[in-house]
Amino acid sequence: MIVALASLELAALLPRFKHAAASAGFILALAAPLAVVTAGCGWLLSLGGGYDAQLLEWHKWLGTATAAGSVLTAILFWRGKFSAYRISLFATAGVLMAAGHLGGSLTHGSDYLTQYAPAPLKKLLGIQTAKQNLTSRSLAELQQQPVFAGVIEPLFENKCVHCHGAEKSKAGLRLDSFAALQDGSDDGPVLKAGDAAQSPLIQRLLMPTDSDDHMPPAGKPQLSTGEITLLKWWVNAGAPATNALGQLAAPPEVLAALPVR
Ligand code: HEC
Incomplete structure (x- = not known):
């Protein structure tokens, strides 16, 4: 309504539409x-928590400020x-x-505006396909680290541990350590090493966002497509605990999705 009214006021500057904003009071x-x-x-x-603190x-x-501004605008008009x-x-x-834009970033992830933009447009805007907020490491540094500790654990930490950690462990599932992940949930294992398609953890990520079973739940910060690519690859690679990235032959789309400088 505020944007519509602003548009009407702009239109009313033209003689042809001079009555456009006649319903401003209403x-x-x-x-x-x-x-x-x-x-x-x-x-x-x-x-309720679970949001990126700075964005929030x-x-x-x-x-x-929007609410205060709307009230002030109304008062000025009536005066x-x-x-x-x-x-x-x-x-x-x-x-x-x-x-509104920040609200969208909070609920849909900070790349929601451009996630499905055509590749040439992304290039033009200088957006990398896998934009992540984790790190300023170089690829060479990351190659030396275990994939779990260097890539997977921080990802869980960012998007899952809030509900699947020491304080809250929804469905009895904790994702705050490798051992906890192996313990699975109240319903049993959530990972089938080497088979992402049969792993409940991956299946949940791939469900339609409006499904009740989708993870993270609707309205919470979502995984980017790059993050899902990484998780799927790691599970298909056998979900190893200590193997370094350099030891596992990662395909180009995985390298492109890594959270590196
Ligand atoms: C806002 C809280 C919240 C966040 C964030 C969240 N979950 Fe969940 N998760 C739940 C709740 C509640 C359930 C239990 C209800 C259900 O089964 O859908 C659940 C269930 C699950 C299950 C099924 C466990 C089972 O066997 O029943 C998996 C797997 C899972 N979550 C993975 C994840 C992953 C991976 C992430 C991060 C990408 C994540 N969740 C983020 C709240 C959350």
Whole structure:
């Protein structure tokens, strides 16, 4: 509603559409209270945890600013301060878009906007196919480390251990160490070494996002396509505990998905 109203106000600058924003009062009467309710719901949701802390911090404050801006915009309008109202409206619309983008990054992963973009466009935007926030290691450094400790464990740590760790272990499954992973869940093993397709852990990742069984659950930070490629490859390679990357012949798509500089 805020973006629509900003568009209407822009259109109203043209003589042909000068009445475009005639319903501004009505739109604001809906938008301002709803913005406050929305920010409140977001705040409550954030208490559930499991989100990237830095993204969440920004999203929280920009979301709060959006709500405050919407209320201010409405007040200025009702007070008849029309130029201040327009400035406030456009500023709020801008903050709203930034907050919305961060909200998308929180729930769908930070590469959600460009994940399925055509390769040439990605190249143009300077996006690597496997963008990860883990590290600034070089490939040579990573080759020396055990794949589990260097790649797989940090990935679980980032996206799974929040629910499958020492504090919470949903379904009796812990993913915070190699031994815990081998112990599986209340229902038994989650890994079949050498066979990703038959491993519940991998199957869960590949289920449609709207399925109740999909992992991580809907609304939580998701794995990138590169991260799924890595996990699948590691399981198919026998899910080894200590083998270094250099000892396992990793195909090019796996090397491309590694979290390296
Ligand atoms: C927000 C909390 C949450 C996060 C994050 C999460 N899970 Fe889960 N996971 C659950 C819950 C709850 C269940 C049990 C319900 C179910 O079976 O769907 C579960 C069940 C599972 C199971 C099935 C265990 C069994 O045998 O029944 C696997 C495998 C699994 N998760 C893997 C993962 C992986 C891998 C990740 C990270 C990529 C992950 N989960 C992230 C909450 C979470």
